[in-house]
Amino acid sequence: MLVGLLKTIFFLITFYYLFKIIGRLVLPYILKKGVERMQQQQQNATTNYQQKAQQQEGKVTVKKNTQKKSSGVVDENEGEYVDFEEVK
Template sequence: MLIGLAKTIFFLITFYYLFKIIGRLLLPYVMKKGVERMQQQQQQAATNYQQQARKQEGKVTIKQDAHKQSTHIVNDNEGEYVDYEEVK
């Protein structure tokens, strides 16, 4: 029983230091790659936004989805009701 406990403690300490050493070697590399990937995604998003803004400058378009079209038909007699508050 005492030998099994000693082996368990030895393996736990060995794995702890092994992961600590590997973490110090690999963690900076993994973090660097993650930061580079995020920077690249931000750069692509900024480029796409600039291209889209450049295309649409001075142009007004209205997009309507076929799925969201209303099936309610308004008679010619009826007007559109506009709710307002009177400011004094």
Template sequence: MGTLARILLIFIIIYYLFRLIGRYLFPYLLKNQVEKMQKKQEQSRKDFENKQRSQEGKVTIDYNTKKNKKRGNDNPPGEYVDYEEIK
């Protein structure tokens, strides 16, 4: 009976530790993540505004470093297709 009481006591202690940690640590971590996302969004907004303010008539080229995935079609649109001439 002593081992059963010891096991139950350990589970109860672990349960209350998790509750205590969750009550104080989880909101702190969540707050930090929200602040990071807000800073990232603010930077994106500033970049967009700066792009909008570019001079009229000025040509800019933005390179997309991500490679496009093939859609499964071997022949891209606009490629020459052989045909037979009927007389």
């Protein structure tokens, strides 16, 4: 029983240091590639936005709503005119 416990502790310590050494070697490479990929995506998004903005410069589009409004719903921009008299 004691031998099994010592083997388990030995393997845990060995794997801990093995992963620690591999992590120091591999993790910076993985992070560098991830940062480069995000920078490339950001650069592509910026380029696409600039191209889209240049294409639409001076273009005016008017969209009309062809659907009829339901009679029971009043738009918040519209209101009813109420005639009132001042009471003294």
